[in-house]
Amino acid sequence: MMNELTHLQIEQDADGIMIVRFDDPERSTNTLGSTTFNDLEAVLDQLEGRDGAINGVIFASGKPGNFIAGVDLFEISKLDRGDLEPFLERGQKAFERIARLPITTVAAINGTCLGGGCELALACDWRVASDHGRISIGLPEISLGILPAWGGTTRLTLQHGLMRSLPGLLTGRVMPPRRAMKAGLIDEVVRPEALLTAARRLLRKSPPRRQPSRLDRIVMTLPPLRRLVCRSAERQAHEKTFGNYPAAGELIRAAETACRVGHQAGLDAERAAVTRLVDTEACRNLMRLFFLRQDAKRSSWATLDTKPADVExxxxxxxxxxxxxxxxxxxxxxxxxxxxxxxxxxxxxxxxxxxxxxxxxxxxxxxxxxxxxxxxxxxxxxxxxxxxxxxxxxxxxxxxxxxxxxxxxxxxxxxxxxxxxxxxxxxxxxxxxxxxxxxxxxxxxxxxxxxxxxxxxxxxxxxxxxxxxxxxxxxxxxxxxxxxxxxxxxxxxxxxxxxxGPGFLVNRVLIPYLAEALVMATEGPVERIATIDRTMKQWGMPMGPFELIDQIGLDVSMYVLRSLKEAVGSHIHVPEGVSVLADAIEQGATGRKGGRGFYVYPTRKRRKPRPNEQLINALIRTADHQSSATVDDDTVDRLMMPMINEAARSLVEGIVDHSDTIDLATVLGLGLAPFRGGLAHYADTIGLDQVVARMTELSRRHDDPVGRFQPIGALRRAADAHLPMQSLVTGGDAATTADQTSRSKTITANH
Missing domain, CATH: 3.40.50.720 (NAD(P)-binding Rossmann-like Domain)
Structure with missing residues (x-):
């Protein structure tokens, strides 16, 4: 059986040291899928039945700069729900077998070690990594809407404790080797050329005893303290995500189960949680974005009939x-x-x-x-x-x-x-x-x-x-x-x-968002600014529109708004009252970098910014009418519908040739709610008929002299025909659209 391995290479030296190298012959990176597990299980069969000839095992990689990038997500995406839990259990059992081997094991990490690769390393007695800042190590599964389910959540929690492990697990933080060593994921960092030498040296040492600090052990064993830490983590996660990412709560409960009941119960909780999470819209959208990023590495070249020149x-x-x-x-x-x-x-x-x-x-x-x-x-x-x-x-x-x-x-x-x-x-x-x-x-x-x-x-x-x-x-x-x-x-x-075209894609769809925010600012009252920002963060934006303007800088934002308004078209409505911002900018109100903009930023870091009443009141006084409401039921629509309309124009005008590009660009360039799948996907999710209906209602309810809420004709026609955003590229031909939009649904077929 060992002679039939396809994804692992085995070598054994005179000292009885076996080196197991992961090396997928069909890809530039190693991932963990069914074929790799077939090989790994065959190797483990031999190790468990050894006759004393093998004294230690080093898990390494045959690919420069890559250890194991994680689970094969393309394989997972094709699994039925009934096949998913057995697949997860198979990985858990393989890593448990590594952890229980009677001989010392070392993970020699020469490159990217993420997700399942990191979980495999955690199952080894020792972990040593090459000293290179470009290497990423960690458990980023939560960014995909799931959690580490091959023992990573359980093993890290039981080794480090709840207080130390939860922050990293909940953020999906990945780290270079030296930071990973400080976090306890790695035992040593050595020069790349000394990696295997260091691994052999560690094999001669007794495995370390890994356990949480005394305080963490107390927290884990006393139910009131354990519940307090977990509830605090849930509260902090909710403050950051507003409950839009269900994986956070599932991860905390799985970690708590491991502390309360034990290792095996933690593994069971991991599998059950992932099985539930893959059916959530957030997970489906986050997975889709991952595939779009992978596909962008190839599809960008699709229309180019030439090879690039090397840039040195x-x-x-x-x-x-x-x-x-x-x-x-x-x-x-x-x-x-x-x-x-x-x-x-x-x-x-x-x-x-x-x-x-x-x-x-x-x-x-x-x-x-x-x-x-x-x-x-x-x-x-x-x-x-x-x-x-x-x-x-x-x-x-x-x-x-x-x-x-x-x-x-x-x-x-x-x-x-x-x-x-x-x-x-x-x-x-x-x-x-x-x-x-x-x-x-x-x-x-x-x-x-x-x-x-x-x-x-x-x-x-x-x-x-x-x-x-x-x-x-x-x-x-x-x-x-x-x-x-x-x-x-x-x-x-x-x-x-x-x-x-003016603003290309990202800035072009951003302009109507910022312009409408300024219109809303002129309507008052002062308190409404913070409410609008909070509403958009609850919807899923990384920051509200006024926080974003301050972050960009009022001076830069105003310049971009004015220059692109003229180039993009008359439908962009920048209120005349923003002229007062020029005076504020001259007086130093340039945003966060100047200490004040729409907010006043305290010099002490722990204090929260407060609305800049002087600036906001100056804007309000320029408006023909004011609003007495601090909360609007159409805030999200007023800001998002013009963005969708501008994205539709970009498709019609050929700025981009696929709605997937809009999704990728708005998430990576604007930070737009990843769990919603991107701007075009959001429009398709609520339906273009709803987009048109909401815009029509906005135009009726709000003063709209320039038609900023008027859907473009192509969007109306697509809505009438119940077609998706992608149809705007093809002029609405249903057959062609169905063929082109299948790209998003079958994107894994190319991998």
Missing amino acids: TAAVIGGGVMGAGIVHALARAGLAVRLFDVNEAALSAALNRVRKQLDQDVRSKKMSPLESRQAMHRICPATINGLESTASGLRHVDLVIEAVSENIELKRRIFGLLDAGPGAATPGAVLASNTSSFRIGDLATAATHRGRVVGMHFFNPVAKMPLVEIVRGPESDDASLATALQLAQKLGKTAITVGD
């Missing part, structure tokens, strides 16, 4: 907040970066911004101090005047990203220099813009070779936001788009391809 050296023009964030991402990824800014002072400030981000990476254990210094040394600064010199250094770069302020004449001048100036980039280099408001086609007019001009729209903060919009200009060629896509993926981003 890049240049960034502009070192402001966004530019410095992009430089940081490029340098962290190992690229040599040429950074240009207006003068020495600006360059110094830009380098300081990058250095602060690298310092944060060191503090969070994502990279070592040496790696941080090496990243800084890969950055070569130069003044922007150097673009007019043959000594610019751009002859040696593969891609340039323009990230200067939103001034179209300045951007055009830069693209002219990049394309044909004395210090122009090499003819094969891609020229990209990070603009958020100008059309790529308008910028490309300054270039002679317009095919190599594309958009690479990053989101702020670059280090945290996972999305990049790759913008196809009117003349952008496939080779340049492919290179930009590959670079975005190399930086660890999810890249989507969008058409050229």
Whole structure:
């Protein structure tokens, strides 16, 4: 049987050490599915029936940078409910067999170790990991609407205690190795080349006795204290999620069961919980988004008939907040970066911004101090005047990203220099813009070779936001788009391809949301601001619209609103009263960064922000009419329906070619309620007939001189025919629509 293994490689040395390497021959990453378990069970049969020839086992990986990425979610998605619980039980039994082996076991973690991979490691006596900040270790199942159910919830709780384990389990936090060691998931962190040597050394040591702290043991054994900790965790989870993620409550109950009844009862509770959770809408939507992210890595290339060029050296023009964030991402990824800014002072400030981000990476254990210094040394600064010199250094770069302020004449001048100036980039280099408001086609007019001009729209903060919009200009060629896509993926981003238009996709659908929030602010009263924010967070947004404006910055928000309002169309209604915001901005009310915006932010961290009554009252006084209500029954519809309408326009105009792209972009770019599945999916869930009916009612109830609540014609026709959002791409042809929308439902067939 051992000779028939397909997903595991076995080797045994003269010292009786067996190395079990996970190595899926059909994929670039290891996952745990039925075939892998067939192999693992065969190996365990041999280990349990050993004759003394095997003295220890090291579980390792045959794939660079990847240990085990988790369960095979594509296999799980195809299981009937009746097959799911036996599948979960099979994994639990396999890991229990590892934990009970009479010989010492070590997990030698060389790369990504998530979900089921982490649960396998927890079943081993020792866990050692390579010291590399890009390695992720943890149990992120709750982000998929489920919980660790191969013993991870039970084993971590019984080893660490409720108080220590629940925070990590409930957030699904993943960590680099050194932080994972501090959290107790890993015993040692060593240089990558010393990983197996360290694993062999650990095999010679007695397994550690893992148990919670004395206080945790008291909490776990005394029912009143145990209930107090669990109820407190439930309350905190509800405050953050408003009950929209049922997995949190199920996880807490499973952990409590393990403490109250024991290990086996905890395993039983894990299986039962996941079996219930997979039938929830939240889980289905979160799983679908996972598959969409995986599919985006392949579908982005579907329309490109070329291979990308490798990018080893890049240049960034502009070192402001966004530019410095992009430089940081490029340098962290190992690229040599040429950074240009207006003068020495600006360059110094830009380098300081990058250095602060690298310092944060060191503090969070994502990279070592040496790696941080090496990243800084890969950055070569130069003044922007150097673009007019043959000594610019751009002859040696593969891609340039323009990230200067939103001034179209300045951007055009830069693209002219990049394309044909004395210090122009090499003819094969891609020229990209990070603009958020100008059309790529308008910028490309300054270039002679317009095919190599594309958009690479990053989101702020670059280090945290996972999305990049790759913008196809009117003349952008496939080779340049492919290179930009590959670079975005190399930086660890999810890249989507969008058409050229004002605001592209994400900012375009955001504008009516922010504009309507400002209309509501002018209607008063002051207390309504906080109520609207809370209502939208209850609906599932990460923050309310006024919190978002403050986070972006009032100055930036107002600029984007005004510039995109003119470009997007007259249906965007920005109230005239927002002119008072210009005065407030001049007086320093720029949002959170300035200490006050729609809220006043206290200097002491523990104090909560309070509404800025002076600013809000100034807005209210500009309105023709005011509202006395602090709570509205149509708050969600007033903010979300115009977004859906704008998303519909984006489909009709060809900004995107599939409603799935809207879902992925609005979740990753706006943080829009992941459990709802994205903006287009939300529209389809409530039904386009309901969307049209609600918009019509909003137009009747509220002053609507510009038609901001008027559904576009294509949306009305789709609603009348009971078709989904995707039909707007095809003009409403039912047969074609049914074929295209099956992409979302059968997406796993490609994997």
